[in-house]
Amino acid sequence: MVTVNGQQESGAVGQTITDFLNKRDAPIDNIVVERNGDIIHRADFDHVKISENDKLELISFVGGG
């Protein structure tokens, strides 16, 4: 199990950040991902894999300013 924005989820362990976001249909370019308190830099999305008990926060941005 992992925690995503405070909600428990199963099935994400072992996925890369890119795969995880794509499977959620999340707009990957508009999201900053924090894992266990640290921001995972965009350049690392393809190779960082989600581990059991990770706490993920997806910080999403919408257009307008």
Place this chain on the structure above:
Amino acid sequence: MQEPVVQGMSYEQVYQGMKERNVKDSTDKLTKAHVTIAGAGGLGSNIAIALTRIGVGHLTLIDFDSIELSNLNRQQFKLSQVGMPKVVALKQNLQEFNPFIEIKTKQVEVTHDNVKELFADADIITEAFDNPAAKAMLLDAASEFYPDKPIVMGTGMAGIHSSNTITTKHPRPNLYIAGDGTSKGAEGLMAPRVMIAAGHEANMVTRLILGEKEI
């Protein structure tokens, strides 16, 4: 050296007037602060005006774009400025409010490759982009190059939803995000609600300069 006089006013006169209404003992701290604002549109132009009026001493304005008629429903420019680079026009307008602050302008697009250079002298990074990918890029890059600098951002200020759905959040150390978090620009963006979000950002910047780190 003789004290400069701009538009008939000396520095002393302008700051005496400002100090009469600024919060007690805030002005000297504000005068020393350096705030860099990324984006000079609906958010950025309003944030810059608010910070100029209270005497924030050093501003850097960054925007690659020029003014179009469709900007004028929310951005603090004039009909006479259509076609001008936004940073040039905004500096002109700010100098009419306070000619004694230092304003640097950079007409460039912010990318991951230039974040390190563009924000090197900022005490506080202020995000005021329209594009959501640019917002995410700046947070990503700022957290890489300047993890100890506060970054104040905006997301979700479109439409005519309740004013009271716009809040400031503090999701991690040094990160502050104003907005409703959900309303997208395609709904339409209008001055009243964009100015609320800009006010949130500007007030958070002010609080940070004056040592208040909580939302």
